[in-house]
Each structure stands twice: as C-alpha cells, then as structure tokens.
Amino acid sequence: MPVYEHLSTFAGKDVTDSSFEHEGESVPLAYEPGTMGELAWRVGTSYEGTPFADVFGAFLEQNDTAEVTHLVIGYWGASYDDNPDVDPVRLVVDAAARLPNLRALFLGDITMEESEISWIEGFDITPLFETFPGLEHIGVRGSGPVLNPFEAPALRTLRFESGGLSNGAVRAVGDSDLPVLESLELWLGVADYGGRTTVEDLAGILSGERLPSLHHLGLEDSEIQDDIAAAIASAPIVARLESLSLAMGALTDQGAEALLSGQPLTHLKRLDLHHHFLTDPMMERFRTALPGVEVELGDQRRPEDDRVYVAVAE
Structure with missing residues (x-):
C-alpha cells in the first residue's frame, strides 16, 4: 500500500x-x-x-x-x-x-x-521525547529511525511506518516507560531494507509490562508474520487489547492456525488481517470462531512463485 x-x-x-x-x-x-x-x-x-x-x-x-x-x-x-x-x-x-x-x-x-519510503532517511528521534515531554501523538515514516529507550509520560499514540524498521528501535519501544500509551503501530518491514526484527525483539512489547494502558496493537507489514502470530497466541498483552492488527504482512495458514489455537480472542472488538495469504477455508474459520469480532480479511493474496510478500518494502 x-x-x-x-x-x-x-x-x-x-x-x-x-x-x-x-x-x-x-x-x-x-x-x-x-x-x-x-x-x-x-x-x-x-x-x-x-x-x-x-x-x-x-x-x-x-x-x-x-x-x-x-x-x-x-x-x-x-x-x-x-x-x-x-x-x-x-x-x-x-x-x-x-x-x-x-x-x-x-x-x-x-x-x-x-x-520511496525506503529512501526517506532515518534520524535519531529520541531527542523529541526528551525535549517535548508533553507530546501525546507521534508518527514517523521512513527507513530506520534511531531510537533509544525513553520516557513519555503523556504519549497516547505511537506509529512507525517503515519498509524496514530496525530491531533496535523495536526493542527501545519495549524498554521505554509509556504509562498512558493507548495505541502502538509498527510497520516492521523486511530484512532487505533493515527490518530484521525477531520475536525475541518484541518481548518487551508482548509482555505488556511497560504498556499498562495499551488498547490497540499493530505489528504489521512483516515477513515473519507467522512467527509473530504464534507469539501473539500466548502474549500477556493480548488479554487487555480491544483491537489487534497483524495486517499487511506475509501471514499464511500456519500463522493463522497458531493464532486460532492460542488464547481466546473473542474479547477483541476488531482483528485486522488484511493483505494476507490465507486460504478460503481458513478465512471461514476466523469468521466462525470470532462471531462477535469485526475481522478484516480483505486483500487476500496468492503466493507468487511460492513466495509471500509484505505490502510495503521499498
């Protein structure tokens, strides 16, 4: 996209x-x-x-x-x-x-x-949080923004749009003090453009220990979307979410099976999986398993030469 x-x-x-x-x-x-x-x-x-x-x-x-x-x-x-x-x-x-x-x-x-999004230079954005402690909303688009752990007492929404978000920035978010953060969205991207995040890098976010107020989590646009879905299936943060997005990535039936087999998702108001590689039977399983949840299953894709891909890379 x-x-x-x-x-x-x-x-x-x-x-x-x-x-x-x-x-x-x-x-x-x-x-x-x-x-x-x-x-x-x-x-x-x-x-x-x-x-x-x-x-x-x-x-x-x-x-x-x-x-x-x-x-x-x-x-x-x-x-x-x-x-x-x-x-x-x-x-x-x-x-x-x-x-x-x-x-x-x-x-x-x-x-x-x-x-192109991969050509937008990344900068160290940590000084923004240090200089403007009253910031409530931050969005960043581009390749490889640098980020160190920070304190943001007023921050309510944080969004990174990238075709390759560094694992250092992802870890920094999980290690930061964000007491009132309500919405977190990360476009993780692909390794070819610097997006080398692993499930281990997401541990601080998935534990939810520093995110007591989080209601919406988006871990999107990832080539390891199946691994992320499997981690989400048992992540402590999920129980208090109202909405979850694993959209824009390379999600297949393997990751979807792990997600459906894990902790209940029936408490969610919305689950966004658009741009995915799920088969028709798996899509129907989601609709049946989550009747009270708004499940976004649009933009169904087919592998190209047995290759799955993310929505945003270059």
Whole structure:
C-alpha cells in the first residue's frame, strides 16, 4: 500500500499547508492570529524547491507558533538532493521555545511521488521525547529511525511506518516507560531494507509490562508474520487489547492456525488481517470462531512463485 497522498487529518485535526510553491520558491500563507491552534500545520518543501530549513524558519518567524499544537513535517530533501544534511528532528528540537504547546508531531509526510519510503532517511528521534515531554501523538515514516529507550509520560499514540524498521528501535519501544500509551503501530518491514526484527525483539512489547494502558496493537507489514502470530497466541498483552492488527504482512495458514489455537480472542472488538495469504477455508474459520469480532480479511493474496510478500518494502 504505497503512500500516494499527504495526510488530510492528524490526531483529530485537519492538516493544512503552511506555504505554497511559486516559481520554485516557498511562499508563506497568512493566517489570522488566534487560529493556529485549530489546525495541524504541514511544513515541507519540494525537490529543487526552497531549502527546508528556510521554509521551517519562515514558518516559525511569520506565525504565532506558540499556538501550534499539531505539526506535520513533510518533504525535507533526501540523500539524492543537493541538501542531504538537513536533520528535521534537530530543527524541531532547536525550535522548542517557539513550540511550547506542541502535542502532536508527524515526521515524514512524504508521498511515493516525492520519495520511496525506503529512501526517506532515518534520524535519531529520541531527542523529541526528551525535549517535548508533553507530546501525546507521534508518527514517523521512513527507513530506520534511531531510537533509544525513553520516557513519555503523556504519549497516547505511537506509529512507525517503515519498509524496514530496525530491531533496535523495536526493542527501545519495549524498554521505554509509556504509562498512558493507548495505541502502538509498527510497520516492521523486511530484512532487505533493515527490518530484521525477531520475536525475541518484541518481548518487551508482548509482555505488556511497560504498556499498562495499551488498547490497540499493530505489528504489521512483516515477513515473519507467522512467527509473530504464534507469539501473539500466548502474549500477556493480548488479554487487555480491544483491537489487534497483524495486517499487511506475509501471514499464511500456519500463522493463522497458531493464532486460532492460542488464547481466546473473542474479547477483541476488531482483528485486522488484511493483505494476507490465507486460504478460503481458513478465512471461514476466523469468521466462525470470532462471531462477535469485526475481522478484516480483505486483500487476500496468492503466493507468487511460492513466495509471500509484505505490502510495503521499498
């Protein structure tokens, strides 16, 4: 499922661009004072457009950004551009004094037309949690974001969209203190793009010890989806979930059998398995076994040359 469009909403607010491109230059849009907190603000540039650092600087200087609660960072350049050294994380961190009320941040609202997901550079995002302890929502799209264990006392949703999420980042999430986190979604990806996560790397998440408030868990887009399903079958975290997603990955009847043979899933409100390699009889077994659960079984796939594959890699 390649990303073809920019975000239209984020964390409950409509996304609007902070500027527009005219003859290769970024032109700021003017907004009335007192309205900045009503929207999610998208700041980005384009290939061969105004350098991102200048666009971001203009956004800070020409607006009352103390009102901003939701910020979406779009295209900032890539390794094949003329400005490969832009670090959007550092720019946001350095602007902390101008963004005192930041509560929601999406890093990498970049479409396939602008860059393949594997070409979106990863950065160390740990400073974001250290600098903005009031963050409630974070989304990150791109390859290999670096992350160390962190404390996030206010964080409610955390989402990584990647064709290859590093096992170091996955372990860091499981080792972090996230007392109010309600939703966690990880696109794990494939080994060819850095997604070498094993079931052992997921132990901290599956135990649920540091995730007392988690209601939704997505372990998605993985080439080891069968192994993950088998681990989910006995994972302590599952008993308190309301929704579970093992979508977008290489799930086959083997993993599905393990899932159905494990702990009860009838307490779930929703189970998302879309983009899968289940046979028709196995799909019917899910419908029969979980009559009160909304089970998403769309996008049934067939192996290609005996090969199963994930939805997002490159």
